[in-house]
Amino acid sequence: MSETTPMDALFTPLTLGDVTITNRIGMSAMTRNRADQTRVPSSLMKKYYLQRALGGAGLIVTEATLICPQGSQYNRSPGIWNMDQVAGWRKITNVVHLARSRMYCQLWHMGRLGDPDSDEFVSCVRSNVLTRMIKRSTAQPVYGPSAIPAKSRKACFHYLGGTRELGPVPTEIPDPSTIVAQFKNAAIHAKLAGFDGVELLAGNGFLVDQFLDSGSNIRTDQWGGSPENRARFGLEILKALGDVFGPNVSMKISPGGGLNDMGMPLEEAIATFSYFVSEADKLKLSYIVFSRFRPQLDVLPEGKPRGTPHDLLATYGKLVRNAKTFVVGAVTPAEAENLVTTGQVDGVFFGTLWITHPDLAKRIRHGKYIDNLFAVPHLYGDVDVDPKLGYTDYPTITY
Numbered sequence: 001m002s003e004t005t006p007m008d009a010l011f012t013p014l015t016l017g018d019v020t021i022t023n024r025i026g027m028s029a030m031t032r033n034r035a036d037q038t039r040v041p042s043s044l045m046k047k048y049y050l051q052r053a054l055g056g057a058g059l060i061v062t063e064a065t066l067i068c069p070q071g072s073q074y075n076r077s078p079g080i081w082n083m084d085q086v087a088g089w090r091k092i093t094n095v096v097h098l099a100r101s102r103m104y105c106q107l108w109h110m111g112r113l114g115d116p117d118s119d120e121f122v123s124c125v126r127s128n129v130l131t132r133m134i135k136r137s138t139a140q141p142v143y144g145p146s147a148i149p150a151k152s153r154k155a156c157f158h159y160l161g162g163t164r165e166l167g168p169v170p171t172e173i174p175d176p177s178t179i180v181a182q183f184k185n186a187a188i189h190a191k192l193a194g195f196d197g198v199e200l201l202a203g204n205g206f207l208v209d210q211f212l213d214s215g216s217n218i219r220t221d222q223w224g225g226s227p228e229n230r231a232r233f234g235l236e237i238l239k240a241l242g243d244v245f246g247p248n249v250s251m252k253i254s255p256g257g258g259l260n261d262m263g264m265p266l267e268e269a270i271a272t273f274s275y276f277v278s279e280a281d282k283l284k285l286s287y288i289v290f291s292r293f294r295p296q297l298d299v300l301p302e303g304k305p306r307g308t309p310h311d312l313l314a315t316y317g318k319l320v321r322n323a324k325t326f327v328v329g330a331v332t333p334a335e336a337e338n339l340v341t342t343g344q345v346d347g348v349f350f351g352t353l354w355i356t357h358p359d360l361a362k363r364i365r366h367g368k369y370i371d372n373l374f375a376v377p378h379l380y381g382d383v384d385v386d387p388k389l390g391y392t393d394y395p396t397i398t399y
């Protein structure tokens with residue numbers, strides 16, 4: 001694809017919270033599983049993010065980063081609950097800043113999508129079998145807002161080899177404020193690691209989304225029931241993150257559902273997310289990113305789509321008065337320029353195009369082809385496969 005328009009709107013600086021980014025092109029959070037065994041960010045990750053900073057990304061959002069040990073199905077996805085992890089991230093933010101890009105850390109709790117049989121706790125201590133058993137017996141359970149498992153686990157879980165259809169029934173979180181505190185602790189660590197801000201992963205069917213959705217949250221206390229109560233968990237987290245990062249707090253939401261067994265009837269989805277967006281916006285976030293429904297990721301648990309696709313910008317854009325608005329999901333450079341020019345969004349995120357093109361923003365700026373082929377089998381890395389493949393080996397253009 002060759003872009004011939006000048007793309008001037010995309011290359012206008014933008015202020016997010018108290019940070020100014022050089023253009024409107026963000027790199028969306030993408031899990032790539034290249035941290036080390038103990039979930040410490042690796043030197044290979046440093047190279048990967050630096051390549052994209054040098055490639056002109058105005059803002060880079062890290063891959064989803066675990067706020068606490070929680071049995072992640074994603075081997076080698078990074079964490080930010082201990083000081084080794086903070087030190088690993090610090091090396092990455094340092095080089096990204098030297099390349100004149102800015103970096104947010106995406107904070108992640110998987111909730112009911114955790115894997116009780118993962119080596120999460122074990123890998124943290126590089127232990128023998130006995131220690132494993134002890135660790136597992138003292139580990140946190142797989143938590144959810146309510147004791148409702150996600151349906152179609154096969155489609156949700158990349159690393160279970162399709163051997164299980166249904167996961168464990170999650171344990172209802174006794175006191176959600178303890179998890180709010182874990183998010184705050186992760187934000188304190190993100191600050192120490194030199195991040196410019198944090199993005200709360202409040203979409204894609206993970207824990208915050210599970211609280212928002214009436215299909216996964218049937219609590220009868222103040223954390224469940226009405227849209228106000230279901231939104232409370234996300235809003236409390238955003239407030240806690242603001243205590244640490246001031247105006248440099250953002251969130252990603254996916255009101256159209258579909259992914260990881262999320263989806264409310266359309267009217268309820270709109271009522272819930274309208275309330276959530278309006279209240280979140282009152283907290284003076286730096287930006288809100290709307291993640292568009294992607295039919296290929298709808299898990300079709302009973303052969304029927306779970307998602308309720310609707311026009312996110314038309315429905316919720318008007319409710320955002322303070323934060324900057326971003327969109328992600330199959331956006332093309334030409335559409336991005338149009339969305340910014342017409343004022344529908346302040347900026348865009350690209351996902352997969354950044355995987356395949358380390359110099360994506362430069363290519364867009366210079367009207368170059370965006371034509372690298374996608375090495376799909378290497379998306380999440382694999383055991384005994386060189387982690388550089390399909391990660392740091394995509395070619396750039398000489399300018």
Ligand SMILES: Cc1cc2nc3c(=O)[nH]c(=O)nc-3n(C[C@H](O)[C@H](O)[C@H](O)COP(=O)(O)O)c2cc1C
Binds near residue numbers: 028029031331
């Ligand atoms: C390999 C891969 C990993 C992803 N991991 C995350 C993630 O960790 N956090 C997140 O919010 N979204 C994640 N996403 C979704 C992307 O951030 C983005 O929203 C999605 O790919 C749509 O954008 P695109 O059409 O430009 O790729 C991931 C997407 C891909 C392809």
